[in-house]
Amino acid sequence: MTNPAEQNAEEVSWIKRAQLGDHDAFGFLVERFQRRVLALVFRLVGHRDAAEDLAQEVFIKAFRSLGSYSFASPFGSWLSRVTVNHCYDFLRRQRAVGSREEPLVQMLGGTEIARELPSTREPDPERRAVTGDLVEKLLARAPADDRVLLVLKEMEGLSVEEIGRVLGVRTATVKVRLHRARKRMLEDFHRLQQRSS
Amino acid sequence: MRCKNAQDILISGGADVRVTEHLQVCPVCQGFARDYENLQEGWHALTARPAPEPSWGFAQRVLRRLEELPAGADAEENFFERVGRRVVYAASFLALILLIALALPSSGPLRSPMPTELIVAQTDRLNAQVPVFAEDAADSPEANPTPIDPNEGTNSR
Numbered sequence: 001m002t003n004p005a006e007q008n009a010e011e012v013s014w015i016k017r018a019q020l021g022d023h024d025a026f027g028f029l030v031e032r033f034q035r036r037v038l039a040l041v042f043r044l045v046g047h048r049d050a051a052e053d054l055a056q057e058v059f060i061k062a063f064r065s066l067g068s069y070s071f072a073s074p075f076g077s078w079l080s081r082v083t084v085n086h087c088y089d090f091l092r093r094q095r096a097v098g099s100r101e102e103p104l105v106q107m108l109g110g111t112e113i114a115r116e117l118p119s120t121r122e123p124d125p126e127r128r129a130v131t132g133d134l135v136e137k138l139l140a141r142a143p144a145d146d147r148v149l150l151v152l153k154e155m156e157g158l159s160v161e162e163i164g165r166v167l168g169v170r171t172a173t174v175k176v177r178l179h180r181a182r183k184r185m186l187e188d189f190h191r192l193q194q195r196s197s
Numbered sequence: 198m199r200c201k202n203a204q205d206i207l208i209s210g211g212a213d214v215r216v217t218e219h220l221q222v223c224p225v226c227q228g229f230a231r232d233y234e235n236l237q238e239g240w241h242a243l244t245a246r247p248a249p250e251p252s253w254g255f256a257q258r259v260l261r262r263l264e265e266l267p268a269g270a271d272a273e274e275n276f277f278e279r280v281g282r283r284v285v286y287a288a289s290f291l292a293l294i295l296l297i298a299l300a301l302p303s304s305g306p307l308r309s310p311m312p313t314e315l316i317v318a319q320t321d322r323l324n325a326q327v328p329v330f331a332e333d334a335a336d337s338p339e340a341n342p343t344p345i346d347p348n349e350g351t352n353s354r
Contacts, residue, residue, distance in 0.1 A: 023264065026260070030259050034255050038249060042249055048249055060259065060263060127238075128238060128241070131235055132241075189236050
């Protein structure tokens with residue numbers, strides 16, 4: 001088993017070779033980061049079918065822009081940035097097609113999901129699963145900006161500073177946008193609960 | 198504390214004594230806090246779900262797609278990227294110059310209109326045919342009055 005320093009040296013060597021156009025070296029990088037990239041893509045776009053194709057496109061894009069990687073940040077962070085940007089473009093294109101403009105309750109198939117949501121505060125696996133489904137559906141309906149921010153914060157656990165670095169915006173901007181995104185999500189959630197009662 | 202402030206603090210993930218006190222007396226914010234907790238629970242549930250695993254041969258497929266890319270595609274893309282960036286820089290520079298020119302009207306191409314008094318004075322001067330240039334002034338009758346002949350009017354002979 002390689003220690004982190006060795007692993008890092010190995011990674012640096014692969015990156016340098018890949019920057020010179022070595023496909024095999026890039027293959028090692030793909031092997032190392034494929035799970036992480038696919039998981040992030042899946043969370044960002046929410047479609048299992050599209051996720052793998054998008055993850056492949058992310059790696060191709062990464063290879064083509066590898067020359068701009070200057071080792072200033074860890075390769076994983078740089079790759080996350082490429083992933084987020086690619087998925088963001090995808091989500092915006094999807095949004096432009098206009099498949100997410102249905103009213104909230106109609107999109108969720110009436111109020112069934114909201115009705116299923118138990119109102120007790122006891123920890124209950126079934127309740128957790130239903131709430132998880134509901135959040136997943138609300139997330140699918142959210143604008144691309146909100147979705148990216150919420151996934152990075154609530155699911156990937158990034159700090160606002162890290163999100164700022166990934167998205168290339170100021171921390172203060174991230175805070176404001178995140179606040180608005182959470183508020184919108186909560187309003188939708190509340191509206192669903194009110195309809196069910 | 199107002200409901201909006203309490204809700205903003207709750208959304209930001211924080212809560213202090215004032216928020217707790219407000220929650221004890223405000224049923225609206227109690228409902229809000231409950232919804233927020235439910236939502237957080239939903240996030241945890243969603244995060245705990247396993248992400249899909251890459252299918253077998255994922256890396257090989259990426260490499261195959263890389264090899265299938267037309268030769269020079271990168272160079273072409275980089276070229277347009279470079280040219281595009283230059284066009285943007287040039288346009289920004291021109292816009293900046295234009296802005297500076299507009300911001301300084303006295304020295305720029307768009308001067309402020311000439312004051313009426315000045316226009317009137319200039320028109321009067323033109324009408325009076327006052328010479329403008331020094332050379333004109335030298336030739337003008339005002340500058341060279343006809344010398345008075347001291348003998349004029351006398352008959353010396």
